[in-house]
Amino acid sequence: MQLPAAVEALSALAHASRLAVFRLLVRAGPDGMAAGEIAREIGALPNTLSTHLTILGNAGLVRSRRDGRSVIYSADYDGMRDLLGFLVADCCAGRPEICGTLGELTASPDCCT
Amino acid sequence: MQLPAAVEALSALAHASRLAVFRLLVRAGPDGMAAGEIAREIGALPNTLSTHLTILGNAGLVRSRRDGRSVIYSADYDGMRDLLGFLVADCCAGRPEICGTLGELTASPDCCT
């Protein structure tokens, strides 16, 4: 991931509604949720939410697929990994000992091991 | 970390110059760099950069200390860990098996282990 792409992804997440949507989709898992369902859950108008979802999609953080009349959105775990990897790799580059505490981030025994 | 604080941190990083500054400081390590040195490295005017540094500081991503005429800025590793932790914890909540690939993020043998 390059800096401009990282800025785009961070910009996409730097908004209360969009971050809430992203977290919701991350929790929803690969099955995802319909756009309307997300709108209801978040409390946003469908057209506004559609804009947000497009932004998240362009940033590579969510994917979409059509299912009948609905469009199902789901978190893009690869995109998320790229973004976090960019930040963490940056952190540890050259001197792993500096960011020791960051190691505990995902090294917790019940998550991502 | 709560959602508003996460949005503030993500907003702070969602800017090409600020993200570049943050990466620079992360690489610089705990010793940090003087504001003027950062400005030169990034290619920004001192006053503009000062604004950026204030934004990063308010977001909890950098710290500052005065050293004579200079102000030394350094990355706030705790703040960074909080932000990444918020995102990763969110990712893995409840179903660790979903984000398996994210585990490789910081589990690489030469970093943060």
Next chain:
DNA sequence: TCGATATTTCTGGAATAATCGAAATATCGA
């Protein structure tokens, strides 16, 4: 104290982003 260096604060205008109503598109079931 005075001048030089380093950084910050203040200000205003320009660029960008957010939001909503209305209209358009896509799909389904009858």
Next chain:
DNA sequence: TCGATATTTCGATTATTCCAGAAATATCGA
């Protein structure tokens, strides 16, 4: 095909962010 449901696109207004010049503040050395 037609009406209903689901979502997106368009257009315009409002709000926010970005940036640089000018001035203010802080520190040091002479």
